Amino acid sequence: MKFRSGFVAIIGRPNVGKSTLMNQVIGQKIAIMSDKPQTTRNKIHGVYTTNGSQIVFLDTPGIHKRQSKLGDYMNQTAMSTLGEVEAVLFLIDAAEGLGGGDRFIAEQLQGLKTPVILVMNKIDKLEPEALLPLITEYSKLHDFAEIVPISAKVGSNVNTLLEQLQKYLPEGPQYYPEDQVTDHPEQFVIAELIREKILHLTREEVPHSIAVAIEDMRAEPNGVVHISAVIFVERDSQKGIIIGKQGAMLKEVGRRARTDIENLLGSKTFLELWVKVKKDWRNQERVLRDLGFHKDQ
């Protein structure tokens, strides 16, 4: 049997469970999960390899209505990906039902030749009898190639989804070694781990308008990895919240992030965190580029 391989894009509103699905498929914590929308901002390749096939997942940022220049970048990155992949997984939150956000995405899919699979996620939160009417409703949005209800969190029906996807894979090479699950540099994952801790710990007080940049990362001769990271916020008040009373919040962010980073790297880590205010960074194109967002990525 010939080897089959291909690229599959995951799209959907923020918070529908794209990262959770990616993690369920790959079985490792690479995409970052949070209860706050828009935590996934760069494309993360998750690679799923079996004996006869390989699927490279592109975890595209949430396609949503334009709000700022950052929103623009996210949309463009996502849309340009869709024409180049074997299939698109359009994830929706079945527990929330059909709303303006999903309709907006469906509109963007008009004219797209790539097969789109509607993945109805979070069915663990749904009464079984609610599923069929929901399928009927969503079917009107687009001519979907398949409709697959799943629970990414519990893992139900995820295997069926993977089996369905095999159909769309052409004969092709094994792009990545089978033990590789992501092609993102460790530094990106580390920055996202730090961001995740801040979002979790500060809850509603700090919006998702924070960015983390790894300034320096090197292994000391004794094997300890020294990492220096800067947390960018938009306002002095946000800086105060992240630092906390006598630095307590920043210390806790660092403690939790370090634990995860040590697990990721498999070595002892010294983590240094700085907080800087960059006013209105989300609307400054140059700053966006400095932080690694590119329109043509």
Ligand SMILES: Nc1nc2c(ncn2[C@@H]2O[C@H](COP(=O)(O)OP(=O)(O)OP(=O)(O)O)[C@@H](O)[C@H]2O)c(=O)[nH]1
């Ligand atoms: N009950 C339930 N919760 C889920 C399921 N999948 C995801 N969630 C939860 O939904 C929230 C958002 O999940 P994420 O995977 O971060 O969502 P996302 O689409 O990657 O979000 P962005 O990165 O903002 O685009 C988390 O709290 C998940 O635990 C599911 O199948 N069932």
